[in-house]
Structures are given as C-alpha cells and as structure tokens.
Amino acid sequence: MNVAIECRGVRLQAGARVLVDALDLRVDVGSRWVVLGPNGAGKSTLLATLAGARRADGGVVLLDGRPVEHWDVQALAAQRALLPDGWLDPFTASVLDTVLTARYRLGEADEHGSRVAAEWLARFDCAALPQRDVRSLSRGERQRVAIATALSQEAPLLLLDEPIAHQDPRHQALVVDELARLDGHTIIASLHDLNAAVRMATHALLLSGRGDWIAGTAAEVLTAERLSALFDAPIDRLQIAPDRQFFAVRAPR
Amino acid sequence: MHSLPPQRVLAGLALAALASFALALATGSVPGVLSALLDSSQGAGARSAVLWQLRLPRALSAFAAGGLLALAGGLLQALLRNPLADAYVLGVSGGAAVGAMLALLAGSGLLGMQAGSALGAFATLAALFLLARRAFFGRLHSAARVAEEASTAVLLTGVMLAAFAAALLSLLLALAPDAQMRSIMFWLLGDLAGATDLRAALAALVVLALLLLVATTQARPLNLLLRGDLQAFVQGVDVRRVRRRLVLVSALATATAVTLAGAVGFVGFVAPHVMRRLVGNDQRVLLPASALGGAVLVLLADTLARTAVAPLQLPVGVLTALIGVPVFISLVRRL
Numbered sequence: 245m246n247v248a249i250e251c252r253g254v255r256l257q258a259g260a261r262v263l264v265d266a267l268d269l270r271v272d273v274g275s276r277w278v279v280l281g282p283n284g285a286g287k288s289t290l291l292a293t294l295a296g297a298r299r300a301d302g303g304v305v306l307l308d309g310r311p312v313e314h315w316d317v318q319a320l321a322a323q324r325a326l327l328p329d330g331w332l333d334p335f336t337a338s339v340l341d342t343v344l345t346a347r348y349r350l351g352e353a354d355e356h357g358s359r360v361a362a363e364w365l366a367r368f369d370c371a372a373l374p375q376r377d378v379r380s381l382s383r384g385e386r387q388r389v390a391i392a393t394a395l396s397q398e399a400p401l402l403l404l405d406e407p408i409a410h411q412d413p414r415h416q417a418l419v420v421d422e423l424a425r426l427d428g429h430t431i432i433a434s435l436h437d438l439n440a441a442v443r444m445a446t447h448a449l450l451l452s453g454r455g456d457w458i459a460g461t462a463a464e465v466l467t468a469e470r471l472s473a474l475f476d477a478p479i480d481r482l483q484i485a486p487d488r489q490f491f492a493v494r495a496p497r
Numbered sequence: 498m499h500s501l502p503p504q505r506v507l508a509g510l511a512l513a514a515l516a517s518f519a520l521a522l523a524t525g526s527v528p529g530v531l532s533a534l535l536d537s538s539q540g541a542g543a544r545s546a547v548l549w550q551l552r553l554p555r556a557l558s559a560f561a562a563g564g565l566l567a568l569a570g571g572l573l574q575a576l577l578r579n580p581l582a583d584a585y586v587l588g589v590s591g592g593a594a595v596g597a598m599l600a601l602l603a604g605s606g607l608l609g610m611q612a613g614s615a616l617g618a619f620a621t622l623a624a625l626f627l628l629a630r631r632a633f634f635g636r637l638h639s640a641a642r643v644a645e646e647a648s649t650a651v652l653l654t655g656v657m658l659a660a661f662a663a664a665l666l667s668l669l670l671a672l673a674p675d676a677q678m679r680s681i682m683f684w685l686l687g688d689l690a691g692a693t694d695l696r697a698a699l700a701a702l703v704v705l706a707l708l709l710l711v712a713t714t715q716a717r718p719l720n721l722l723l724r725g726d727l728q729a730f731v732q733g734v735d736v737r738r739v740r741r742r743l744v745l746v747s748a749l750a751t752a753t754a755v756t757l758a759g760a761v762g763f764v765g766f767v768a769p770h771v772m773r774r775l776v777g778n779d780q781r782v783l784l785p786a787s788a789l790g791g792a793v794l795v796l797l798a799d800t801l802a803r804t805a806v807a808p809l810q811l812p813v814g815v816l817t818a819l820i821g822v823p824v825f826i827s828l829v830r831r832l
Contacts, residue, residue, distance in 0.1 A: 292727070295731055297727055297730055297731065317730065317733055317734065317735045318733040320733070321731065321732055321733030322733075324731075325731060325732075326727070326728075326731040328725065328727050328728055328731075331724065331725065331728070332578060332723075332724050332725040332728075333724070334578040334579065334580070334648075334723060335578075335580065335723060335773065335778040336777075336778060337777075337778055341779070342724070345720065345721050345724060345728070345732055346732055348717065348718070348721055348732045348733050348734065349732065349733040352717070397731075397732060
C-alpha cells in the first residue's frame with residue numbers, strides 16, 4: 245500500500261502543554277481515519293499541522309515522502325484539502341463563487357470549475373443553493389457548502405475538522421455516508437460522534453490531550469473500553485445487528 | 498446576489514469620468530475656458546492659462562487623489578475583512594497631516610510638507626500593523642472566530658491612532674502662528690486649491706495606474722484571503738506575501754493621495770461600498786471599479802466645492818465627509 249501521509253515522532257504543543265507526543269502514524273492511500281479525543285486534545289492542531297499550516301513542535305510530517313514544510317504552497321493545494329472548523333463570510337458572495345475559490349490552484353482558465361462545484365454541491369444536498377448568498381445560509385447548509393468546497397479542490401487527501409458539525413440527523417448520515425463512499429480519496433477526519441466514527445472509519449486515532457495516543461484499525465481501537473478511558477466516561481457498546489453497533493454514554497462520574 | 502456585468506459598470510464609470518472632467522474644466526468663475534482651446538482671439542490666452550495652469554492640474558489631482566484613496570480603502574477593507582476600514586478611519590490620513598504640520602512648523606516649504614505627509618502616512622500604517630501585528634500577520638491556523646476578533650482589534654487600534662493623531666494636530670494647531678491657521682485648517686480638511694502643479698498631478702496619475710496594476714495582479718489571491726487565512730493557504734495562496742504587497746500598495750496610495758490633496762476623508766470607504774453593491778465582491782472587478790468611482794467622486798465633489806458658494810471655496814474634504822458619514826452609519830446599522 246502507498247502511504248499518503250506519515251508522522252514521525254510528531255509532538256504538538258499548546259504553549260508549554262504537550263498535547264501529542266512522539267506520534268508515529270502511517271496513513272495509507274484510500275484509508276479513512278477518524279481522530280477522536282476530548283475537547284482541547286489537539287485534534288484541530290493535528291489537522292492544521294498535517295495541512296502544513298503550522299509546524300510540528302517536534303518530529304516531521306511527510307507528505308508523499310517529503311517534509312510538508314518543503315512543499316510549495318500551490319503544489320500542496322493539489323495534494324490536500326482542509327475543512328476548517330469554521331468559516332468567515334465578511335462580504336456577500338454567492339455559494340457558487342465561494343465553492344469556486346477551491347479552484348484557485350487551477351488558474352483562470354478552469355473550464356471544469358463550475359461543473360465540479362455543482363456536482364459536489366449536489367452530492368451534499370446543496371443542489372438548490374449555488375446562487376444563494378452564503379451569508380443567508382443556515383449553519384448546517386454553510387457547513388455542507390464548506391465540505392463541497394474542500395472536495396472541489398480535487399486533492400486526494402482530505403483533512404476534515406468535524407465534518408458533521410451543525411447537521412440534522414438525516415444530513416449527518418448523508419455526509420458520513422458520502423464521505424465513506426468517496427473513491428480515490430484518503431480521509432483524516434476529527435469527529436465527536438462515536439457512532440458516526442464507527443460508520444465511516446477504517447482506522448482510528450485516539451488523542452488523550454496529555455501526550456499519549458492510540459492508533460490502529462477501527463475494529464482494534466473503537467472499543468467500549470478504550471473510548472471509556474479516553475473520554476473519562478462510561479461508554480457501552482450495543483450490538484444491534486451483526487454489522488451495526490451503537491455507542492451510548494452513561495452518566496459521567 | 499444581483500451584480501451588473503462588470504464591463505458595463507466599468508464602461509459607465511469611464512464615461513462618467515470623461516463627463517465629470519468636462520464639467521470640472523468648463524465650470525468656474527471664468528467662463529468659456531474650454532472654447533479657448535479653439536479660439537485664437539484676444540483674451541483667449543488668459544482663458545487658456547486658466548485651463549492649463551488652474552483647472553486641468555486641479556481636476557487631474559482630484560481624480561488621482563480620489564482613485565488612490567478608494568484603492569487604498571478597498572484594499573484595507575479586503576485585508577482586514579471589514580467593510581468599515583479606510584485610510585481616514587484608521588488614522589493614516591491623520592498621521593499624514595501630523596507629518597505635514599510638523600514640517601510646516603519646522604519652516605519647510607511645500608515640498609517639505611509633502612515629504613512630511615508621506616512619512617506620516619507610512620509611520621501610522623507601520624504603527625498600526627506593528628501594534629496589531631499578532632492579529633494581522635499572526636498564526637495561519639487560528640479559528641475563524643479568533644480571526645474575526647483580530648480584524649476588529651486592528652480596526653479599533655486604527656480608530657485609536659486616528660484619535661491620537663487628532664489630539665497631536667490640536668496640539669500643533671494651538672502652537673501654530675495665527676497667520677498660518679487658515680491654510681493649515683484647509684489642508685487638514687482636505688483641499689485641492691493648492692494643486693496647481695500639472696507635473697505633480699500627472700505623476701500621481703502614473704502612481705495610481707501602477708498601484709492599480711499591482712493590486713489587480715493580486716486580486717485573485719485576495720478573493721481567497723477574504724475568506725480566511727487558513728482557507729486561503731490551504732487553497733494555494735502564499736498568504737504572507739500577498740498581504741505584504743497589498744499593505745505596501747495601500748500605504749503608497751494613501752501617502753500619495755494625502756500629499757496631493759490633504760486629509761480628504763471617507764472616499765476610501767464610500768467608493769468601494771457603492772461599487773460593491775453594483776459589481777459584487779470579486780476584487781478583480783471591485784478594485785478598478787472602486788478606484789474609478791472614487792476618482793469621479795472626488796472630482797465632482799471638488800468641482801462642487803469650488804463653485805457652490807463662489808467666490809468662496811470650500812475644502813473638498815468637507816463635502817466628502819458630509820457624504821461619507823451617513824453612508825458609514827447606514828452600513829454600521831446593517832452589520
């Protein structure tokens with residue numbers, strides 16, 4: 245298997261506090277990783293580091309075998325896209341124009357831009373939105389537009405910071421299933437919803453926020469015991485059907 | 498989301514520019530100035546002198562100053578992601594006035610005042626970006642909420658710098674000899690009565706053209722920068738480089754304009770605001786449209802300023818402020 249992105253001894257700090265220490269991670273092409281951890285554990289920091297937007301406080305991040313900080317900004321844009329944990333819409337703009345910002349790296353003469361944007365918008369149930377003002381959207385709609393934007397960049401590696409934020413139950417399922425169905429993409433997504441995580445992940449990374457971490461296949465890592473320890477709350481795993489399981493949190497201590 | 502086609506708006510603005518030039522050259526206390534071009538009879542010489550030595554330099558100066566201020570305003574608004582930013586609001590014009598005033602009180606002539614105002618504009622922008630450096634050139638990956646607060650911090654810092662410059666100016670005015678009071682007052686309000694140097698006006702036009710060219714080459718990345726530094730970086734924009742270039746362009750534009758016309762306020766804020774409603778927010782169209790719109794606005798305002806209560810002349814800055822303040826307040830109310 246080809247490696248899409250790799251961490252070697254990566255340390256992440258918030259000031260003097262060590263969030264993640266000596267992280268060794270190999271993300272194979274085509275795999276779907278979920279990153280889980282309590283609030284403030286460093287999930288967003290990790291994604292920003294993988295994206296090359298901040299330097300690791302130790303160790304190295306290798307994208308396609310090369311340290312991510314050695315990449316040219318435009319070449320990097322062809323390799324990975326990031327769904328940030330929020331958005332800024334200081335001025336009015338149409339949804340279509342907003343999605344098309346993702347096509348920047350392809351230059352002015354990008355004849356496929358509108359078609360690609362429309363396709364991704366449609367897949368995330370935003371087919372009716374292209375001409376709307378982004379500032380008039382609900383948060384859930386705006387979030388799905390942001391996901392379509394990340395995908396319109398047509399980068400094989402997707403770094404997604406809480407992709408299902410603000411989604412109603414139907415759209416949660418839709419977003420998770422669409423992401424799981426993507427072809428030729430590698431995904432690293434931070435999530436807070438354990439059931440969404442089980443639904444889409446092939447692999448999982450647990451961050452405690454105190455330096456230690458656990459990485460492995462979803463089956464190995466997403467167990468009631470490990471998740472209970474991670475979130476410091478008793479979590480039960482209910483097997484509903486042979487291929488369906490459900491995590492429920494009991495009252496925390 | 499209805500914007501007019503950009504070609505039509507730009508063509509309309511170009512026509513408006515020509516019309517306002519004709520109006521500016523034709524109106525004033527001496528009639529028949531334009532026809533002096535075709536006239537060889539007695540007295541035509543004096544009228545043609547009015548045209549070449551007074552009205553044309555002044556009209557070109559007004560046009561260039563308006564274009565430069567609007568360009569600087571449009572860039573600052575995009576860089577700060579805030580439609581309220583403007584060289585005047587951020588204290589840059591005030592800083593330029595302090596510089597000019599210091600030069601005047603030190604006994605230097607017009608050239609010294611112009612150098613002083615340019616230095617003042619640069620010093621204020623430098624102070625603004627140093628004071629608000631963390632907010633403005635800070636971490637790429639700050640959350641959207643943090644970025645929004647940072648832009649507000651830069652804006653508030655600018656407003657305080659403007660207040661500080663105003664206090665310094667009052668201090669200098671109190672110290673200034675009475676004989677100079679009136680000319681100082683006019684300069685502070687923004688005045689084009691002294692703009693009679695054709696070469697200076699043409700040089701300012703060239704500066705405007707060059708800066709507009711640089712700004713439009715950065716308009717595509719600027720479109721992305723509007724939606725957040727992290728987002729722009731991820732999509733392939735070299736955020737810091739684009740920022741540095743455009744801050745420099747807006748500083749040069751403001752310094753040139755203030756040197757030419759004094760502290761004319763609110764143009765940099767009104768012109769991009771009006772144009773944004775006409776052409777939308779694509780910086781590739783908005784920047785040239787704002788520059789043209791601001792140029793026409795100041796040219797018309799100056800023509801009005803020197804004819805409305807003739808033979809008295811009003812400072813053009815009074816008129817732009819009378820237009821600008823209501824627009825500013827109406828925009829704040831809708832934010």
